Amino acid sequence: MMTAKEYASLVEREDFVPAQNRDLGIDKVYSAQSFWKDALGRFVKNRGAVFGLVMIVLIVVMAFAGPTLSGYDYRTQDMSQRNLPPHIAGWESAPVFSGVYTQYVNGEPIRSNVYTQKGIEDVTHIFGTDALGRDQFARTWTGTRVSLYVALVAILIDTFVGMSFGLVSGYYGGKLDFFLQRIVEILSTIPTTVIVTLLIVVMKPGLTSITVALMITEWIGMSRVTRAQTLRLKEREFVLASRTLGESTFSIIFREILPNIFGQIIVMCMMTIPNAIFTEAFLAFIGLGIPAPLASLGSLISDGFKSMTMYPFLVLFPVTVLALLMLSFNLMADGLRDAFDPKMKEM
Amino acid sequence: MFKYVLKRVLISVVTVLIILAVLFTMLHSMPGSPFNDEKITAVQRANLEAKYGLDKPLPVQFVNYLKAMLSGDFGVSYVIQKNMPIASLLRARIMVSIRIGVQAVALGTLIGLLMGIVAAMKRNSFLDTFATVVSVIGVAFPSYVFAMAMSYFIGFRLGWLPLLYSTADAARSTVMPTISLSMFSMATVARFARTEMVEVMGSDYMLLADSKGISSFRLLGVHGLRNALIPIVTVLAPLTVELMTGSLVVEQIFAIPGIGSLLVSAIQFNDYNVVLAVVFVYSIMFISVMLIVDILYGVIDPRIRLAKEDAST
Numbered sequence: 001m002m003t004a005k006e007y008a009s010l011v012e013r014e015d016f017v018p019a020q021n022r023d024l025g026i027d028k029v030y031s032a033q034s035f036w037k038d039a040l041g042r043f044v045k046n047r048g049a050v051f052g053l054v055m056i057v058l059i060v061v062m063a064f065a066g067p068t069l070s071g072y073d074y075r076t077q078d079m080s081q082r083n084l085p086p087h088i089a090g091w092e093s094a095p096v097f098s099g100v101y102t103q104y105v106n107g108e109p110i111r112s113n114v115y116t117q118k119g120i121e122d123v124t125h126i127f128g129t130d131a132l133g134r135d136q137f138a139r140t141w142t143g144t145r146v147s148l149y150v151a152l153v154a155i156l157i158d159t160f161v162g163m164s165f166g167l168v169s170g171y172y173g174g175k176l177d178f179f180l181q182r183i184v185e186i187l188s189t190i191p192t193t194v195i196v197t198l199l200i201v202v203m204k205p206g207l208t209s210i211t212v213a214l215m216i217t218e219w220i221g222m223s224r225v226t227r228a229q230t231l232r233l234k235e236r237e238f239v240l241a242s243r244t245l246g247e248s249t250f251s252i253i254f255r256e257i258l259p260n261i262f263g264q265i266i267v268m269c270m271m272t273i274p275n276a277i278f279t280e281a282f283l284a285f286i287g288l289g290i291p292a293p294l295a296s297l298g299s300l301i302s303d304g305f306k307s308m309t310m311y312p313f314l315v316l317f318p319v320t321v322l323a324l325l326m327l328s329f330n331l332m333a334d335g336l337r338d339a340f341d342p343k344m345k346e347m
Numbered sequence: 348m349f350k351y352v353l354k355r356v357l358i359s360v361v362t363v364l365i366i367l368a369v370l371f372t373m374l375h376s377m378p379g380s381p382f383n384d385e386k387i388t389a390v391q392r393a394n395l396e397a398k399y400g401l402d403k404p405l406p407v408q409f410v411n412y413l414k415a416m417l418s419g420d421f422g423v424s425y426v427i428q429k430n431m432p433i434a435s436l437l438r439a440r441i442m443v444s445i446r447i448g449v450q451a452v453a454l455g456t457l458i459g460l461l462m463g464i465v466a467a468m469k470r471n472s473f474l475d476t477f478a479t480v481v482s483v484i485g486v487a488f489p490s491y492v493f494a495m496a497m498s499y500f501i502g503f504r505l506g507w508l509p510l511l512y513s514t515a516d517a518a519r520s521t522v523m524p525t526i527s528l529s530m531f532s533m534a535t536v537a538r539f540a541r542t543e544m545v546e547v548m549g550s551d552y553m554l555l556a557d558s559k560g561i562s563s564f565r566l567l568g569v570h571g572l573r574n575a576l577i578p579i580v581t582v583l584a585p586l587t588v589e590l591m592t593g594s595l596v597v598e599q600i601f602a603i604p605g606i607g608s609l610l611v612s613a614i615q616f617n618d619y620n621v622v623l624a625v626v627f628v629y630s631i632m633f634i635s636v637m638l639i640v641d642i643l644y645g646v647i648d649p650r651i652r653l654a655k656e657d658a659s660t
Contacts, residue, residue: 048483107506182358189362191633193592194626201614201622202373278489285491285596286611305495305600309503309510315495323488330487 039263042339049335055328059321063148066141070126074142075293078133080118083311086128087115097126103310127317130303139295140317146207146296147277147325153211154218154276158269162219166226167253171234181227184220192217196279200288207290210283214276222268229261263340270333274326281322297322351645359638364413366630370623371412375405421624426616427609433624437606441628444598444605448590450525455532455586460579462533463540464572467548478537485534490593494527494600512603524601531589535582543575550574580643587636591629 043049067074087099092113099115115121127136169180196213203209233239234257242256283289284298285305292299297318304314387395396402403411415422421433428436459482466478502510502523512520547553548571556570591607598607606625613621 104504107504185358186362186365189359189634189637190366191588191591191629193588193595194366194630194633197610197614197622198369198373198626201619202376274487281489282592282596286599287615301491301495308495308499312499319492319495323492326489327484327487330483334483 035263039339043335046335046338048331049339052328052331052335055324056332059144059325059328060148063141063144066144067138070135070137070141071124072135072138074134074139074295076134078129081120081123081125081129081133082131083307083314084114084125084129084133085311086313086317087123087125089122089124092116092121128311128313130314131307134293136300136314136317139300140297140321143295143297143300143318144321144325146290146294147280147322149207150210150214150276150280151273151329153214154272155269157215157219158222158272159265161215162222162268163226163258163265165219166223166228167230167257169223170227170230171249171253171257173231177227184223187216188220192279196283197286197288200283205283205288205291210280210290213283214279217279218272218276221272222265225264225268226261229264230257233257233260267333267337267340270329270336274329274333277322277326277329297325348645352642355638355641359634362634363631366627367413367416368409370416370627371409373623374412374619416627421627422620424613424618424621426618427612427621433621436609436621437624437628440604440606440609443603444594444607447521447524447528447597447603447605448594450521451528451590452532452586454525455529456536458529459533459536460540462537464544464567466537466541467544470545475541478541482534482537485530486538488530489596490527490531490589491596491600493530494524494597497523497527498600510601512601514604520601520603524597524603528590528593528597531593532582532586535586536579539579539582540575543579544571547571547575580640583636583640587633591633 085099085101086097088094088097091097092099092115099113099121100111101114103110103112115123125135125137127140130136130139165180165184169177195216199213199216200209203212230253239252239256242252247256280289280296281298281301284296285302287302289299289302290296300318301315301322304311304318308315393402401408419434421437424431424433424436462478462481466475469475498510501507508522509516509520512524553566553570556566561570594605595607595611597603598605599611602608606628610622610625610629612618613625
């Protein structure tokens with residue numbers, strides 16, 4: 001043991017310097033922010049999420065304006081202009097959209113400008129034309145509408161079926177919950193591919209049957225999340241208080257519990273969307289998509305794939321739009337999840 | 348534990364029964380009958396129906412159907428290969444599909460784990476960002492985007508690998524399908540592995556092990572990885588689903604004679620018997636995987652089992 005004196009001998013006077021003003025730590029006071037403002041701030045800082053949002057807006061705008069911009073519609077055939085490569089009038093010498101068609105014979109490229117050969121340099125087909133001479137630009141964006149429609153359907157199903165199912169199952173508990181959860185368990189044990197395929201084999205392929213297929217499969221994840229959240233919240237004091245005050249069950253579920261889990265619900269909705277879009281594209285690819293002359297991104301990819309080695313541009317554009325759409329929705333879903341629930345980050 | 352396993356098994360059995368009931372109903376609601384020939388007289392038809400048991404009441408027919416399906420007798424194909432028993436059609440094709448599926452999972456898990464661990468070790472470095480970008484793309488893009496890109500550039504333009512599957516060159520033919528199918532597994536596993544590793548590395552027992560001075564290899568391999576691996580079981584179920592849908596499309600792109608492409612052509616040719624049989628096989632495979640995963644959860648981590656029992660009662 002050292003005595004106080006011995007300690008003191010270890011300490012030099014030079015060890016101490018008077019405090020400067022800049023060394024003083026002053027607690028920073030943050031102004032109180034509402035949950036939504038907080039979330040918005042976090043979302044805007046996430047570069048991926050903002051990129052996703054901007055891409056989605058762009059794609060939505062193009063889906064509505066694109067077909068008109070091209071000056072063609074998605075179904076008019078022109079047998080004199082079949083399988084034309086991408087071309088914009090006046091861009092003949094540009095590196096892209098020049099109308100040059102490259103054919104590979106034994107790995108050797110043979111280039112020729114189809115538009116100049118045919119004397120139609122003033123014709124613009126930004127994405128080229130398909131085997132029936134239909135403008136691929138108009139078809140791609142019309143097809144994007146189908147994907148966006150599917151996204152919308154997914155959101156509606158999620159909120160109406162999935163959310164209500166989860167809320168009711170979680171809040172009431174007991175026998176009702178037991179029964180509802182068995183339905184969920186059994187439905188989730190049947191592979192989605194199977195349900196969707198069978199359904200479309202029975203019904204005619206088309207938008208209606210795709211919608212019904214999504215209705216059966218897409219709400220399960222949402223119902224699980226809502227149920228878990230409801231179970232967590234229903235024992236809390238504010239719910240008890242409302243019940244004591246005589247608030248009706250309906251009102252407790254939708255006015256007390258629902259606003260508290262809104263963040264998770266939005267996130268879950270966003271996560272369902274890429275799934276739904278993928279399901280449609282997948283169905284179209286295996287020949288269960290919407291019938292011609294209508295187009296969806298999936299059916300365009302499927303058709304284009306058949307002549308991919310000859311006319312790769314027929315696949316390139318729809319695949320790019322689909323991939324961007326899926327990527328953007330995924331990025332945005334991730335961003336929203338991090339924004340609403342920073343603790344969940346990287347789960 | 349016993350109660351938990353029993354419940355899982357029961358649910359799986361019920362699900363199989365429900366699927367069979369749906370398939371049976373579909374068979375019966377199809378227009379027409381096998382004996383639609385106008386030349387057949389009423390007596391002959393009655394004889395034929397008696398021979399195939401079609402005169403019995405529906406429940407009896409359903410039980411017979413159950414027996415047949417469960418013993419692997421799926422009937423015969425009508426269109427794809429006339430009068431060929433579907434069971435032998437399937438047998439020839441299922442191995443190809445399984446081979447590619449297993450290869451894809453193995454490759455995806457291996458690379459995904461490596462990526463996840465490296466990303467967790469070197470957090471916020473270039474490698475971490477790279478792994479994140481790859482895993483976002485791997486999850487977001489459907490597997491056919493990779494399949495088509497590879498098939499066009501590597502298969503067609505460069506000619507390095509066969510564009511279409513050939514039985515004579517099976518090993519090289521499976522390279523591109525395997526890689527494109529593995530992208531999703533890789534991305535999911537990488538994401539999971541990174542999260543888990545970051546969490547495990549920050550835990551007290553890792554600090555303790557490190558302060559005891561064991562080698563960093565042992566620290567990572569024995570103490571870190573083993574604990575980080577447990578939750579990766581959770582991605583098995585989504586992986587199977589993805590593999591199944593992915594294989595349908597990828598088999599189509601590379602013309603692989605697997606059950607995925609069989610289902611697609613059966614749908615296109617309206618060969619209902621084949622459709623129902625493949626759908627049944629898919630369901631059985633999926634249900635078994637789900638059952639195994641569920642039971643594994645319980646075995647590996649008692650907390651999950653208890654939480655699940657809590658949540659369901």
